[in-house]
Amino acid sequence: MTTTVPRRLPRRARQLLAASALLILCAAPFGTRADATEAAAGLRTVDQDVQALKKELVDLNRDLFRLEEELLYPASTQVAVFLSVNVGTFFALDSVQLELDGKEVTNYLYTEREVAALHRGGVQKLYLGNLKAGEHELVAVFTGKGPHDRDYRRGTTVKFDKTIGAKYVELRITDRDSALQPEFDVRQWE
Amino acid sequence: MTLTFPRRSASWLVAVSLACAEPTAAASRAGATEADLPPPSSIRNLDYGDVLFHFFQDDYFGALVRLEVAQELRRLPDHPDEAALLAGGLYLSLGMHLEATRRFEQLLAGPVPRSVADRALFYLARIQYQREYLEQAERSLARIQGPLPGDLEAERRLLASNVLMARGRYGAAAAALEGWSDASGWADYARFNLGVALVRSGESPRGRELLEAVGTAQAGDEERLALRDRANLALGFALLQERQPEAAAVALNRVRLDGPFTNRALLGLGWAESEASRPERALVPWLELRQRPVVDAAVQESLLAVPFAYARLASNGQAAEQYRHAVSAYAAEARRLDESITAIRAGGFLDAVLEAAPAGRDGPGSVSWLWQLQRAPDAPHTRYLYQLLASHGFQEGLKNYRDLRIMQDDLARWSSSLEAFDEMVAARERLAGGRDARKSEFLSATDLEALQRRRDAIDARLDRIVTERDVTGLATPVEAAQWQALGALATRIDALPPGAQRDALAERARLLQGTLQWQLDATYKLRLSRQHAGMRILDEALVEARQRVGQIEQASQLVPRNNHEFARRVDELAERMARLQPRVDAAAAAQERLLAGIAVRELEAQKARLASYATQAQFALAALYDGAASGGAR
Numbered sequence: 001m002t003t004t005v006p007r008r009l010p011r012r013a014r015q016l017l018a019a020s021a022l023l024i025l026c027a028a029p030f031g032t033r034a035d036a037t038e039a040a041a042g043l044r045t046v047d048q049d050v051q052a053l054k055k056e057l058v059d060l061n062r063d064l065f066r067l068e069e070e071l072l073y074p075a076s077t078q079v080a081v082f083l084s085v086n087v088g089t090f091f092a093l094d095s096v097q098l099e100l101d102g103k104e105v106t107n108y109l110y111t112e113r114e115v116a117a118l119h120r121g122g123v124q125k126l127y128l129g130n131l132k133a134g135e136h137e138l139v140a141v142f143t144g145k146g147p148h149d150r151d152y153r154r155g156t157t158v159k160f161d162k163t164i165g166a167k168y169v170e171l172r173i174t175d176r177d178s179a180l181q182p183e184f185d186v187r188q189w190e
Numbered sequence: 191m192t193l194t195f196p197r198r199s200a201s202w203l204v205a206v207s208l209a210c211a212e213p214t215a216a217a218s219r220a221g222a223t224e225a226d227l228p229p230p231s232s233i234r235n236l237d238y239g240d241v242l243f244h245f246f247q248d249d250y251f252g253a254l255v256r257l258e259v260a261q262e263l264r265r266l267p268d269h270p271d272e273a274a275l276l277a278g279g280l281y282l283s284l285g286m287h288l289e290a291t292r293r294f295e296q297l298l299a300g301p302v303p304r305s306v307a308d309r310a311l312f313y314l315a316r317i318q319y320q321r322e323y324l325e326q327a328e329r330s331l332a333r334i335q336g337p338l339p340g341d342l343e344a345e346r347r348l349l350a351s352n353v354l355m356a357r358g359r360y361g362a363a364a365a366a367l368e369g370w371s372d373a374s375g376w377a378d379y380a381r382f383n384l385g386v387a388l389v390r391s392g393e394s395p396r397g398r399e400l401l402e403a404v405g406t407a408q409a410g411d412e413e414r415l416a417l418r419d420r421a422n423l424a425l426g427f428a429l430l431q432e433r434q435p436e437a438a439a440v441a442l443n444r445v446r447l448d449g450p451f452t453n454r455a456l457l458g459l460g461w462a463e464s465e466a467s468r469p470e471r472a473l474v475p476w477l478e479l480r481q482r483p484v485v486d487a488a489v490q491e492s493l494l495a496v497p498f499a500y501a502r503l504a505s506n507g508q509a510a511e512q513y514r515h516a517v518s519a520y521a522a523e524a525r526r527l528d529e530s531i532t533a534i535r536a537g538g539f540l541d542a543v544l545e546a547a548p549a550g551r552d553g554p555g556s557v558s559w560l561w562q563l564q565r566a567p568d569a570p571h572t573r574y575l576y577q578l579l580a581s582h583g584f585q586e587g588l589k590n591y592r593d594l595r596i597m598q599d600d601l602a603r604w605s606s607s608l609e610a611f612d613e614m615v616a617a618r619e620r621l622a623g624g625r626d627a628r629k630s631e632f633l634s635a636t637d638l639e640a641l642q643r644r645r646d647a648i649d650a651r652l653d654r655i656v657t658e659r660d661v662t663g664l665a666t667p668v669e670a671a672q673w674q675a676l677g678a679l680a681t682r683i684d685a686l687p688p689g690a691q692r693d694a695l696a697e698r699a700r701l702l703q704g705t706l707q708w709q710l711d712a713t714y715k716l717r718l719s720r721q722h723a724g725m726r727i728l729d730e731a732l733v734e735a736r737q738r739v740g741q742i743e744q745a746s747q748l749v750p751r752n753n754h755e756f757a758r759r760v761d762e763l764a765e766r767m768a769r770l771q772p773r774v775d776a777a778a779a780a781q782e783r784l785l786a787g788i789a790v791r792e793l794e795a796q797k798a799r800l801a802s803y804a805t806q807a808q809f810a811l812a813a814l815y816d817g818a819a820s821g822g823a824r
Binding site: 046047048049050051052053054055056057058059060061062063064065066067068069070071072080082084113114116117118120121122123124125168170189 | 233236238239240242243244245246247251254255256258259262263284285286287288289586587590593594597600601604607608611614615756759760763766767770773774777780781784
């Protein structure tokens with residue numbers, strides 16, 4: 001059977017398809033040039049307003065954050081315990097428990113995202129509280145998995161003297177010399 | 191019959207394809223990067239580490255607030271420049287270009303290490319590029335002196351070439367990128383951009399070479415795979431433009447079947463086969479495409495392309511059937527567009543977008559967002575998001591809306607905290623009242639001055655003992671009593687009548703006195719040293735007592751003042767919150783109205799396009815019927 005394609009159809013169809021291909025490949029977000037200009041101007045104006053508003057919100061949050069700390073944890077009684085990690089990525093931290101003067105104050109379970117942040121150099125403010133001046137005892141225990149899925153549980157006890165100023169204690173999980181065993185290294189900051 | 195691919199349409203295709211392949215990647219990583227930061231071991235202020243802990247979790251807002259607090263309280267004495275740089279980067283990440291620019295310029299105005307200045311200039315250039323201040327961007331980039339750390343150097347090169355391309359200087363962009371290779375992946379983006387730039391500037395063979403290199407590069411993650419697809423798509427259409435359908439088909443066949451660029455690749459592949467006079471093979475991708483959701487523009491076009499191919503194969507019956515199918519599919523899609531327009535006008539549109547979005551650092555417009563949204567639920571609100579997010583302006587607006595939502599939640603949390611603070615201040619005031627009474631009682635019973643006077647008297651006595659070497663002055667109470675008794679005894683003996691008995695008694699008393707004196711004299715130094723040690727302890731105790739009493743007095747003065755100060759701050763912050771809350775709500779609503787307006791206009795444009803497609807299908811159908819009526823149909 002002889003096939004006959006209407007001569008008019010392909011040419012028109014090709015033109016139509018070509019025109020529609022243009023639409024497909026660059027589906028413009030706005031209907032017309034005037035619309036686009038108007039919309040872009042609208043976005044810019046709102047964007048500038050929103051930027052100014054965001055800045056005010058950042059400032060407000062800063063002041064609220066500061067008020068909260070100064071009101072709840074004044075420097076004269078403030079004790080902060082920080083946690084940092086300086087081990088190879090082979091060690092996956094699961095949890096850290098803190099006891100202050102025999103009382104559990106934190107039992108923190110870590111998400112993958114938090115562990116990654118610690119490995120990248122972030123330092124977590126693990127505990128913020130109040131203590132009277134004098135001698136205190138901090139007991140910290142961490143658990144996690146090391147190479148070959150081996151479970152680790154390590155602890156440390158620190159006695160520290162709380163004076164009039166804020167007290168910072170840094171618990172650093174670090175590699176034991178050459179043995180690749182994670183353990184606590186404690187530093188005190190005034 | 192040989193069908194020639196219309197040259198004009200091919201050039202349009204490639205131009206458009208390349209327009210869609212705008213310089214890419216760098217813009218999606220708008221804010222600070224890890225390269226700005228000191229290595230972990232060098233963190234010297236714990237509060238800076240705390241900021242980084244939040245930053246590394248992509249909690250930019252939390253990181254920025256902590257950074258601002260730490261800077262204000264001067265807790266980052268060892269990281270002043272990095273902290274200032276990070277603050278600028280965080281403002282940038284949160285879409286606050288104006289504040290970010292101010293921070294970077296402020297940093298550059300001061301004496302900062304060259305490496306910090308270079309990074310600040312890089313970020314400034316990036317903002318200027320994004321805001322289309324291209325000359326300024328070029329100037330900022332030119333001021334960078336040394337290589338930037340880590341991936342930033344690669345990003346700088348990419349940005350430099352993007353700026354040149356945006357200014358239409360494709361040759362210079364090509365020259366800037368020539369010979370650059372790195373393992374970080376940025377070079378692939380650069381090669382892609384250069385390939386596009388060269389094709390655009392008429393140096394197609396060299397451009398195609400680069401696109402080929404990117405299109406066949408190893409890719410380990412979604413971002414690189416998507417870039418590879420994009421390169422193959424651009425290459426395929428460039429080859430189609432140059433009427434090389436076979437080579438175009440090879441490139442387009444490399445595009446993944448389940449990626450964000452698949453539909454366009456299938457459409458192009460059909461055109462390549464059609465151009466190669468293989469309409470039967472053109473049907474393969476087009477029929478595959480035709481089965482996909484009609485929401486996609488490429489699929490919509492395939493509904494016309496399939497009957498077009500059938501017509502070329504002289505299968506006019508099938509062609510007519512497919513045109514009829516296209517007409518009804520376009521009508522159904524137009525109804526769905528109407529549903530979406532109604533749903534968007536009804537509100538809640540942007541929340542639906544955010545719900546459909548993936549969690550994590552990637553913002554709207556990133557590959558993961560687009561990819562997820564392409565698979566978003568087929569609901570009226572979200573059905574056309576993928577197309578909408580192709581617009582940079584829409585993405586920016588959406589990011590603003592997302593940030594405002596986060597800040598609204600944040601304000602709500604603080605609002606309940608502030609109420610608690612208010613109660614706490616009141617409780618402290620009450621407690622302070624009770625303590626004041628006890629303090630007054632204690633302070634009135636404590637006479638430090640009397641203690642000091644007693645201490646001074648003892649000190650004076652010791653001085654006299656030393657001056658006179660009065661060994662008896664250091665005698666114990668027993669010894670002193672003995673000394674006194676011996677003195678009294680001597681007086682009584684002196685009163686006795688002279689004689690041998692008195693002499694004997696006097697001699698004995700003198701002996702006893704001498705013995706006691708000798709003992710006191712022998713131990714004088716030791717006793718004196720003990721007394722001095724005792725004085726030192728006494729002095730320390732007195733100093734401590736004075737300190738404690740001072741602290742108590744100070745505390746009793748401070749607490750009420752602190753409480754009043756806290757109460758004032760709580761009130762002031764509550765007022766600011768009350769002022770800001772309605773403004774945030776209004777801004778979020780305005781943002782939503784604006785974006786909904788854009789979305790509705792876009793969907794109406796899509797409707798217009800569908801109407802045009804439907805007209806074309808009906809016209810083609812009529813032509814087929816014409817042909818059949820004139821006896822050509824089989």
